Amino acid sequence: MLVARDVPDKYQQLRLRLEIEQGRLLSWGHSFGLLQEESEKEDTSRISIPEQVRYMVQGYIEPLWQKVLHFTAETPGFVPRDKREETPSVHHGGMARRFRLDRMYAKARQGTIKFKDRVNWAYWQMDKSEDLVECMRHVNGSVIALAEVKTQQEIQETVKATLMGLLSLQDTVNGLKELIVAVEEKRLDNRSSQMPLGEPNDLLLGLANLKKMRLQIGHDKNDGSLQSDLKIQPERVWPMNKMKYPSPQRQDATLDGKEGFWVEYKDYSSSDQIAGPTKDEIERHIVRELAALLISKLPSSFRVAQCVGYYEEAGSFGLVFEKHAAHADQTIIPLSHCLSLETQMPSLGERIALAQGIVQTLFQLHVVGWLHKGLRPANILLFEDHNGGIAYDKSYISGFEDARPVAQPNLTEEAHSRLLNDDWYRHPDIQTVKPAHREFQYCMRYDLYSLGILLVEIALWKPVLDIQSNVGPGDIKSFILSHNTQCLQRIQFAFGRKYAEIVMNCLNPGEEMDDHTQMDSYIYYFEKLVVKPMKQMSVD
Known part of the structure; x- marks a missing residue:
């Protein structure tokens, strides 16, 4: 039937x-x-x-x-x-x-x-x-x-x-x-x-x-009214370059003279480049759809920042985000900066809440048919109050410069390597140091791999490149999963066996999580093997 x-x-x-x-x-x-x-x-x-x-x-x-x-x-x-x-x-x-x-x-x-x-x-x-x-x-x-x-x-x-x-x-x-x-x-x-x-x-x-x-x-991609609702005139946006923790991915900005906004940029190919989607394809199928998704009323567990629209400037589109009212006077601080401050390790409960928010958001992003393609600490945003306090249970996934709908594989672009260490978070198949990385079409399992690396960093509270000095991006997966290195044992000691198993399921998923051929199976097992056990974790 x-x-x-x-x-x-x-x-x-x-x-x-x-x-x-x-x-x-x-x-x-x-x-x-x-x-x-x-x-x-x-x-x-x-x-x-x-x-x-x-x-x-x-x-x-x-x-x-x-x-x-x-x-x-x-x-x-x-x-x-x-x-x-x-x-x-x-x-x-x-x-x-x-x-x-x-x-x-x-x-x-x-x-x-x-x-x-x-x-x-x-x-x-x-x-x-x-x-x-x-x-x-x-x-x-x-x-x-x-x-x-x-x-x-x-x-x-x-x-x-x-x-x-x-x-x-x-x-x-x-x-x-x-x-x-x-x-x-x-x-x-x-x-x-x-x-x-x-x-x-x-x-x-x-x-x-x-x-x-x-x-x-x-x-309705040719609907002019829809475009006018999402597209902002460039003169309304004024980047300020005043971020306490500057990043190549984003700038704080004013919108119509009002503070409390920031911009994230998505580059498009110049006219002399043959490969990759055109500027018009990027705007119609990625930027506009992404802005519409992020401008919507989202479930509270879908931890992404509120978008207010996008604008175009030379060579790129700018997605404009607004701080939530609860964070209006607070400072954006990326997780990458927090991980570098080893003396300020948050409590076990705070780290579990941080991991839970990231896991749930990535899962929901996949369910609605989007690939992130840039999951790394620099794109996990936290907010710091005037006293230096950080609410780790209020994290946001950001950095959508490489994101695209799952259903648009023809819009795949080469990852923008703005940071030298980005390969640490990419699946070994698609690390840019490998000549054959362009042969692989990006899939959800690659986002899942990035999630696994992030969970390792949260458990040990240090950047992945500092976990073992003589291991490179291509070998970090084997290092983490090897019984000889005791990395998993350290994770298990810090967070328990269930968390360590979640890390293994992210870094080394089974055939049932091959989303190229079994999309529904991938979602089912992502929920069963990662989301559900992570949700069950708590500190008594």
Whole structure:
């Protein structure tokens, strides 16, 4: 059903609802150990199901299973006529006795994948399809409600990760609208239950709306009114060069004579350069979309500075940012400067809060379809008050000079190496000292690598190039991960085993995080292996 072909628009929301409900059911089954492989059937970590609950659950599942079988039998093309006898029977001997739903699920899959082509949605009846999804929603709510609150929350976290993956795959405005409607419906269901599950869906809805807006801007790129809303006349902006901690990436500025702003620059290729996107492409597909994203109302956990628009000057575009009201009279201080002050190491709790903010923001940036391409301490902004105090839990990711939408690989530009040490934060494939670095197309895993290096610096509170003097950028990954160097042991001693595992997952992700071919899988495992464990860290 989920891979059916020729799906008309009116069925899109229904299919998304079905995918959400499938995720809820399978997450529930996995939480109870019902979808384990045979080799894992003796796993003692599985939750044992009391006999009374077992029969109650079976009472919910059996009618749903009967409805699925009836639905497939009535749908021409779902199972070829010469294969109808292979349709699985609900009378599965082991299910009633042992409640092994994994076997039933596997058997159902065997009976439905043996058709020559995908199901054509033209065969489906809307009312029966809606009835099936509604039945599945009711069953999910009933069986999940039988679990303990902690298990319900774990199920919700798993479903949220799946939905984030779904969001990352949606590349049309209509598709995102349907996802928003489906998630909104699920959020209302949650609020009517006893589960405290509203917050994850609020975040998901916020990100879905952001991505929808970005796609709309892409479709309306020739809209003059949109351009006038985002583009600022250059004479309104006046750079001042008064930053206490100067940086090649940014300058403080006034806007219409008012202080509290700064500018970050994005260069564009000169007319005599053949390679790379044109100035017009950069403005339409990167600068304008980026300004619109950063000018929007963002979730509180999306820690990026508030953009007010952009302007053009010779050879570059300037993105204009405004300080948050809470930091209006405070001084911008990059994390790179803080790391150099080893005598002023912040507390463990402050460093955890700093790491959590960076992780969550990068994750959300990826979910809405953007690559940062410049994640390093110089682009993590903090604010220093008049007494020298720094709020490490109020960090902002900045430095979007190389950023681009994931969906625009043709807009890839060579990284701007304004600082000699930038290669320390680049994945070994794309370090500029390597002649072949231009052969690799930038992907999300490369941002994840940069995040891993940042997390190492935060844990040890020193710049990565000072961690080991005789190791270069090309060898730092091996140095950190090697058991012989004890770098991971130092990180684990400072922050615990969970943090060290997060670092390993960033620097050396598995195949499931190959976002070139499995975008939804990448998002799912980013949330599961990095975001979720980082969120769980705290100082008692």
